[in-house]
Amino acid sequence: MDTHDTSKKAENLASGDFDEQALYFHRYPRPGKLEIQATKPLGNQRDLALAYSPGVAAPCLAIRDNPEAAAYYTSRANLVAVISNGSAVLGLGNIGPLASKPVMEGKAVLFKKFAGIDVFDIEIAAPTVDEMVNTVSALEPTFGGINLEDIKAPECFDVERRLREKMEIPVFHDDQHGTAIIVAAAILNGLELAGKKIEEVKIVASGAGAAALACLNLLVILGAKRENIWVHDIEGLVYKDRNVLMDEWKSVYAQDSDKRVLAESIPGADVFLGLSAAGVLKPELLAQMAEKPLIMALANPTPEIMPDLARAARPDAMICTGRSDFPNQVNNVLCFPYIFRGALDCGAKTINEEMKMAAVRAIAALAREEPSDVAARAYTGETPVFGPNYLIPSPFDPRLILRIAPAVAKAAADSGVALRPITDFDAYMDELNRFVFRSGFVMKPIFAAAKIAERKRVVFSEGEDERVLRAAQVLLEEGTAVPILIGRPSVIETRLKRYGLKIRPNTDFAVINPEDDPRFREYVELYFSLVGRAGVIPEAARTIVRTNTTVIGALALKRGEADALICGLEGRYERHLRIVRQVIGKRPDVRDFSALSLLISQRGATFYTDTYVTFNPTAEEIAESTWLAAEEIKRFGIEPRAALVSHSNFGSRESESATKMREALALVRKAAPDLEVDGEMHGDSAISESLRRHVMPDSALSGEANLLVFPNLDAANITLGVVKTMTDGLHVGPILLGTALPAHILSPSVTSRGVVNMAALAVVEASQIA
Numbered sequence: 001m002d003t004h005d006t007s008k009k010a011e012n013l014a015s016g017d018f019d020e021q022a023l024y025f026h027r028y029p030r031p032g033k034l035e036i037q038a039t040k041p042l043g044n045q046r047d048l049a050l051a052y053s054p055g056v057a058a059p060c061l062a063i064r065d066n067p068e069a070a071a072y073y074t075s076r077a078n079l080v081a082v083i084s085n086g087s088a089v090l091g092l093g094n095i096g097p098l099a100s101k102p103v104m105e106g107k108a109v110l111f112k113k114f115a116g117i118d119v120f121d122i123e124i125a126a127p128t129v130d131e132m133v134n135t136v137s138a139l140e141p142t143f144g145g146i147n148l149e150d151i152k153a154p155e156c157f158d159v160e161r162r163l164r165e166k167m168e169i170p171v172f173h174d175d176q177h178g179t180a181i182i183v184a185a186a187i188l189n190g191l192e193l194a195g196k197k198i199e200e201v202k203i204v205a206s207g208a209g210a211a212a213l214a215c216l217n218l219l220v221i222l223g224a225k226r227e228n229i230w231v232h233d234i235e236g237l238v239y240k241d242r243n244v245l246m247d248e249w250k251s252v253y254a255q256d257s258d259k260r261v262l263a264e265s266i267p268g269a270d271v272f273l274g275l276s277a278a279g280v281l282k283p284e285l286l287a288q289m290a291e292k293p294l295i296m297a298l299a300n301p302t303p304e305i306m307p308d309l310a311r312a313a314r315p316d317a318m319i320c321t322g323r324s325d326f327p328n329q330v331n332n333v334l335c336f337p338y339i340f341r342g343a344l345d346c347g348a349k350t351i352n353e354e355m356k357m358a359a360v361r362a363i364a365a366l367a368r369e370e371p372s373d374v375a376a377r378a379y380t381g382e383t384p385v386f387g388p389n390y391l392i393p394s395p396f397d398p399r400l401i402l403r404i405a406p407a408v409a410k411a412a413a414d415s416g417v418a419l420r421p422i423t424d425f426d427a428y429m430d431e432l433n434r435f436v437f438r439s440g441f442v443m444k445p446i447f448a449a450a451k452i453a454e455r456k457r458v459v460f461s462e463g464e465d466e467r468v469l470r471a472a473q474v475l476l477e478e479g480t481a482v483p484i485l486i487g488r489p490s491v492i493e494t495r496l497k498r499y500g501l502k503i504r505p506n507t508d509f510a511v512i513n514p515e516d517d518p519r520f521r522e523y524v525e526l527y528f529s530l531v532g533r534a535g536v537i538p539e540a541a542r543t544i545v546r547t548n549t550t551v552i553g554a555l556a557l558k559r560g561e562a563d564a565l566i567c568g569l570e571g572r573y574e575r576h577l578r579i580v581r582q583v584i585g586k587r588p589d590v591r592d593f594s595a596l597s598l599l600i601s602q603r604g605a606t607f608y609t610d611t612y613v614t615f616n617p618t619a620e621e622i623a624e625s626t627w628l629a630a631e632e633i634k635r636f637g638i639e640p641r642a643a644l645v646s647h648s649n650f651g652s653r654e655s656e657s658a659t660k661m662r663e664a665l666a667l668v669r670k671a672a673p674d675l676e677v678d679g680e681m682h683g684d685s686a687i688s689e690s691l692r693r694h695v696m697p698d699s700a701l702s703g704e705a706n707l708l709v710f711p712n713l714d715a716a717n718i719t720l721g722v723v724k725t726m727t728d729g730l731h732v733g734p735i736l737l738g739t740a741l742p743a744h745i746l747s748p749s750v751t752s753r754g755v756v757n758m759a760a761l762a763v764v765e766a767s768q769i770a
């Protein structure tokens with residue numbers, strides 16, 4: 001595969017395995033990381049007439065008469081172009097626009113995931129400044145903002161300046177300003193911890209390109225002294241009268257010195273700022289840095305020095321990299337989604353210094369905030385506390401959007417560049433809060449809690465299945481769970497090799513071999529003791545234990561050899577359910593099992609119950625599945641708001657099922673008095689508060705229900721399937737509730753990612769039982 005060549009060239013990117021996984025990730029289930037979705041239904045003739053001819057003429061003419069109306073009738077106000085000519089892609093160099101596309105698609109995904117901003121990634125064959133400026137400026141009618149990416153210095157400076165002059169929308173070179181903002185926040189916090197003043201510190205920079213120079217310029221605005229800044233590029237120190245590879249932007253930092261190389265400048269440095277290339281900073285140089293040095297080795301994908309080497313050389317150092325796999329990730333992803341969110345939401349014409357400073361202050365302050373519950377869940381391991389290993393927030397901190405976007409929007413309004421200033425900041429915060437819960441952050445608390453829940457063992461009945469093998473690798477790599485796979489070791493081994501997975505049976509994870517396990521006799525005895533009086537004779541028990549891997553998994557769980565069971569990737573749900581009933585049984589305080597499904601879509605996260613277990617539940621069973629579901633939803637850090645849905649709206653019908661739901665409501669209220677719940681109500685009343693209030697002004701349910709409780713399995717299961725397909729939602733589940741020990745029966749259509757999600761959830765359940 002020719003794509004290997006490029007990735008192999010990225011020195012030390014990671015092991016070859018990781019490259020393989022990255023290629024697989026990008027290729028399947030469909031190539032790339034993006035697609036476009038329609039936001040309006042085109043279900044009938046009328047829709048078509050409205051969306052296209054003749055209806056579309058009305059917004060066209062409205063925009064002709066008032067260009068600002070484009071913000072109301074098109075997606076422009078939430079649409080950003082991520083544009084590159086591929087001339088300085090990460091630290092990979094001038095690899096050209098086509099090869100830069102994975103990075104630009106990646107930036108687009110980050111904009112969407114972290115801030116809900118739509119992006120077209122645009123890679124242009126425009127090597128000169130003039131070509132860049134002409135091409136990009138011609139795109140102004142399409143976009144609400146331009147994010148320039150990975151364009152080499154010094155050309156990038158002219159490109160950005162000229163575009164900012166020509167265009168009436170924000171133009172932001174992310175590698176310059178996104179990086180500068182987050183670097184400045186980390187340096188302010190690092191210096192505070194070291195007890196140093198920015199006006200006095202010596203800063204040694206490796207790299208004199210887009211990122212490094214923009215960072216230094218911002219640090220100067222914050223008080224750093226030019227004479228204390230020593231800049232190096234591929235030629236060594238930037239000094240007065242140097243005439244090789246110089247330009248007007250670098251010259252600003254030229255030192256009047258006869259020093260020439262990094263080794264000569266580094267003694268006494270308080271800050272090393274690396275925005276250059278892999279391995280440039282040698283560990284032996286660190287001994288000469290000042291006390292409590294701040295080492296920012298930010299080249300991607302491989303930093304100027306690896307953190308373990310830096311730590312060994314200078315235990316007192318504060319160390320940052322641009323990568324996700326070490327603490328203190330100083331990466332512009334902490335900035336660009338949110339600065340654009342704030343800018344777009346107030347219709348900013350530009351991103352000015354005031355807005356950038358507001359972002360710096362918001363990020364720096366967030367790291368110092370008391371850790372909230374939500375933040376604690378957003379992190380793996382311990383709750384972060386401001387300190388050398390936590391100078392800046394993690395990219396997954398959901399508070400980033402809540403702090404940066406409003407600060408930026410306010411700064412835009414105060415500095416007079418907002419066309420649509422935000423007038424009601426409380427309402428704006430509500431909107432941002434809703435976004436946080438709508439986005440992919442839903443699973444984050446589960447993974448964080450699973451990581452803290454040390455070494456929980458999850459047994460997988462279908463241990464030979466490719467999806468389980470891939471999931472096992474992820475679980476092990478991320479420290480989420482200790483997998484135990486049921487399957488033939490030779491088959492597992494062959495398949496792992498075939499799929500290019502590096503984990504190995506009996507070294508990285510345990511295997512239960514159904515054909516030959518020393519515990520077989522004990523398993524049969526236990527199984528027979530459980531089912532002997534349910535018509536299973538000893539011989540049949542032996543055969544079942546030999547051949548049925550769900551039985552084996554359930555027995556391993558029952559015997560305490562595992563903490564949770566995942567099964568159901570093959571075969572029918574009821575078959576697995578019967579085994580879980582027989583072997584694991586119910587929690588003592590419940591009548592029966594029920595199944596909860598989480599559906600995550602662009603619209604948000606909604607739970608549905610009972611989607612798989614009881615065909616026609618009684619009022620008591622519905623009440624029980626409601627409070628069990630509410631209990632489970634809290635594990636996600638979400639406050640449940642339950643609607644008992646029906647064909648009847650608050651007593652509008654007197655049918656048997658409407659009466660049943662009313663009875664169930666009374667029972668839930670008794671069993672879970674603190675739960676926000678109401679019913680029986682129509683599905684649309686459950687979702688729309690205004691519809692609900694119209695018929696029931698004092699409904700006990702506020703906002704949009706996030707738990708829909710159905711009168712029967714048909715309704716629940718059909719709704720789940722339809723909504724999932726229509727919204728292209730991600731189904732997490734079914735989550736089996738009411739079992740004595742965590743056991744989940746997945747569906748044959750589950751993906752490997754779905755297996756990982758459910759294993760993480762099972763780990764959290766197991767840790768909360770313990």
Ligand SMILES: NC(=O)C1=CN([C@@H]2O[C@H](COP(=O)(O)OP(=O)(O)OC[C@H]3O[C@@H](n4cnc5c(N)ncnc54)[C@H](OP(=O)(O)O)[C@@H]3O)[C@@H](O)[C@H]2O)C=CC1
Nearest residue numbers: 088090091153208209210211233234276299300322331332
């Ligand atoms: N963590 C983060 O958020 C970010 C990290 N980066 C990383 O910073 C690096 C630079 O990016 P960017 O500024 O956009 O790129 P540029 O091409 O604009 O600048 C690269 C700079 O690094 C210098 N350089 C290259 N190799 C060496 C070397 N061996 N020793 C000293 N200097 C060297 C170049 O010198 P010369 O011009 O003389 O060749 C140039 O000054 C990349 O690795 C990128 O991934 C960038 C943005 C954000």
Ligand SMILES: CC(=O)C(=O)O
Nearest residue numbers: 090091175300331332
């Ligand atoms: C993070 C980033 O933008 C870069 O490395 O180029």
Ligand SMILES: [Mg+2]
Nearest residue numbers: 090149150175
């Ligand atoms: Mg970049």
